[in-house]
Amino acid sequence: MEELLRIENLCREFNTDSGVQRVLNDINLTIYKGDFTVIMGSSGSGKSTLLYALSGMDTVSSGHIWLGDTDLASLSGDKMALFRREHCGFVFQQICLVNSMSVLDNVMAAGLLLKGNKKELAARAKELLKSVEVEEHTWSKFPSQISGGRAQRVGIVRALINSPDILFADEPTGALNSQTGKDVLDLFTKFNEEGQSVIMVTHDLKSAIRGNRVLYLRDGKILDECDLGKYDGNNEERAEKLNSFLGEMGW
Numbered sequence: 001m002e003e004l005l006r007i008e009n010l011c012r013e014f015n016t017d018s019g020v021q022r023v024l025n026d027i028n029l030t031i032y033k034g035d036f037t038v039i040m041g042s043s044g045s046g047k048s049t050l051l052y053a054l055s056g057m058d059t060v061s062s063g064h065i066w067l068g069d070t071d072l073a074s075l076s077g078d079k080m081a082l083f084r085r086e087h088c089g090f091v092f093q094q095i096c097l098v099n100s101m102s103v104l105d106n107v108m109a110a111g112l113l114l115k116g117n118k119k120e121l122a123a124r125a126k127e128l129l130k131s132v133e134v135e136e137h138t139w140s141k142f143p144s145q146i147s148g149g150r151a152q153r154v155g156i157v158r159a160l161i162n163s164p165d166i167l168f169a170d171e172p173t174g175a176l177n178s179q180t181g182k183d184v185l186d187l188f189t190k191f192n193e194e195g196q197s198v199i200m201v202t203h204d205l206k207s208a209i210r211g212n213r214v215l216y217l218r219d220g221k222i223l224d225e226c227d228l229g230k231y232d233g234n235n236e237e238r239a240e241k242l243n244s245f246l247g248e249m250g251w
């Protein structure tokens with residue numbers, strides 16, 4: 001297994017009215033290339049905070065996040081933004097497309113700063129949109145004119161436009177109905193099968209069983225993990241295994 005991220009003694013503290021709150025408490029963890037890693041844990045356990053730290057969306061208080069020779073925890077400002085653009089893609093629960101831009105422009109804008117060749121970028125954006133079955137006749141529409149499920153598929157494409165090392169997702173199906181949620185999960189599975197490393201936070205068992213490795217977070221620490229093996233479509237068996245693990249975790 002090839003190492004993707006090595007997380008050492010990671011801490012994140014927030015200053016609150018009632019004093020300093022330690023939300024990530026000395027996390028040590030290795031994430032591997034090609035894995036579909038899932039982070040679970042009760043509300044407030046620090047899942048999103050961890051995801052934001054690993055994706056360079058937020059700073060940390062102490063510790064290291066190694067991606068190759070770069071310690072993401074040591075970057076700030078423009079350097080962090082550039083690193084994030086080059087290496088990380090992010091899919092949110094609330095689909096954050098720019099409403100004043102067309103579907104195609106939304107995807108291209110995410111890649112524009114990095115890749116100078118506009119023609120190549122447009123070709124890649126179109127190819128990606130086709131691969132998630134966002135049809136050509138919707139490319140010139142605005143996000144408000146397409147369905148939520150389709151918008152989330154555009155969001156996934158936008159996250160993948162720069163061929164990120166890691167695709168991060170925080171509750172990507174949280175705002176979708178069950179059929180469109182399944183479609184989105186199928187896409188995560190498809191891209192992971194093609195080699196895309198994924199790290200996803202979820203509360204949802206149906207989403208979590210797509211991962212091969214489920215980490216359980218409690219009070220800002222990784223309590224334990226469950227190895228499900230690569231997704232094989234055997235939903236019932238996987239759900240049973242994960243359920244029993246979550247039971248042990250007191251979920």
Ligand SMILES: Nc1ncnc2c1ncn2[C@@H]1O[C@H](COP(=O)(O)OP(=O)(O)OP(=O)(O)O)[C@@H](O)[C@H]1O
Nearest residue numbers: 014015016023041042043044045046047048049050
């Ligand atoms: N910017 C902030 N300032 C102060 N406290 C924060 C901040 N962000 C998060 N927290 C606190 O950190 C803790 C963990 O938050 P986080 O959002 O990571 O939890 P979570 O596991 O993602 O929860 P949920 O499942 O509800 O999304 C919470 O107690 C939250 O109030």
Ligand SMILES: [Mg+2]
Nearest residue numbers: 047048049170
């Ligand atoms: Mg959260």
